[in-house]
Amino acid sequence: MTIALYTKGWNQNQWLDRFRQMLPNHVIRSFDEIDDPENIRYAMVWKPEPGALALFPNLEVIFSLGAGVDFLLNDPDLPAVPVVRVVDTDLTNRMSEYVVLQCLLHHRRSLSYMRFQQAGIWMDREDAAAKEIRVGLLGLGVLGQDAAHKLSVMGYDVMGWSRSPKTLDGIRSFAGEHGLDDMLSQTDILVCLLPHTPETEGMLNLDLFKKLPRDGALGGPVLINAGRGKVQVERDIMEAMDEGLLIGASLDVFEEEPLRDGSPIWSHPNIILTPHNAAASSAGALTDYVVKQLKLHESGKPMESVVDRAVGY
Structure with missing residues (x-):
């Protein structure tokens, strides 16, 4: 399974290293490294450009790397797949x-x-x-x-x-x-x-x-x-x-x-x-939560914190 990662304004290498350690059986690439968009099954993102996720025709789940999802729901081309947000005790x-x-x-x-x-x-x-x-x-x-x-x-x-x-x-x-x-x-x-x-x-x-x-x-x-x-x-x-x-x-x-x-x-x-850091969780806490949800999905179990698009969260 191939995962696309995008973390606007963050240290992307740190996130890539963390996810690669936790998901050794998955291929994880930053958006600018992807040359096979049809193989992308998951996207782990923070504020990608509108329309960016529509380039992945076989996407199964979108994971927001935070509690907010308005940047995703405001994308008119957002794929019709589950969106999962972070709800973690650290956050x-x-x-x-x-x-x-x-x-x-x-x-x-x-x-x-x-x-x-x-x-x-x-x-x-x-x-x-x-x-x-x-x-x-x-x-x-x-x-x-x-x-x-x-x-x-x-x-x-x-x-x-x-x-x-x-x-x-x-x-x-x-x-x-x-x-x-x-x-x-x-x-x-x-x-x-x-x-x-x-x-x-x-x-x-x-x-x-x-x-x-x-x-x-x-x-x-x-x-x-x-x-x-x-x-x-x-x-x-x-x-x-x-x-x-x-x-x-x-x-x-x-x-x-x-x-x-x-x-x-x-x-x-x-x-x-303050510069939008009221609940700035550690990379460790966020990646732990996202990986847990991905493994639930792959085992056929319901994921937590799936966004209801009708209400916006």
Whole structure:
């Protein structure tokens, strides 16, 4: 069996070596080495060019080397074969670490204290207790549920919203359009872990920010987006910051990546920017998961985390 590997922006040789060690009975080639596309049965990819996978007429499975699959589903020529995404404990734990960290940074006013330090100012600011801060999560999949439970352990008042109803121990849950408005009306820190789908594109916009309360324990709402950049409208985020509809934000994803030079996000004093690495798992963890799914397929067993193209994840 021949496998095609494409890892845009990553050290491809590292990935080739890892997969070749784990799959010694398979031929693994980078896209630029392939001269027999009809022999390709599997593709392991991260952000290939649109139409690239359509060159393989006998493809059986496409493996995304990450949790996201919007870059695949947006390809109009994507072959009609199963798409598998990574849902791994390493990735999940790293995402929860990021979410908890960002909540704490805004809760404990770390940006203010950094500015005080740089200015040589000794000043204390009163902080609310975690139990007074309401954290609302958009997205209650594997990542959202884990983050919700860990925030709850920290003492935050945690709730979550999903497209369909979910029941979680100790976590208030909301669903549907009316449920979304209900949660937003009582959210101090809004955490977005949603995938990019036609329904979620541009969801984090000015109209949504206006539904967040401005009288909470933090003095105003905070946005954390570690989902997908196309879910947010960056122009509206900046306008919301200027108008006081948001008092802070942590952004790990952007409408265009890398974030363009000159974007006001780079220098805004109340925005924490990270380069889409909130849940950057190790190559080892990702390859282990993908190889496990490939072996399930070859043994005739159901694979895990097969994408439902109708809902986009």
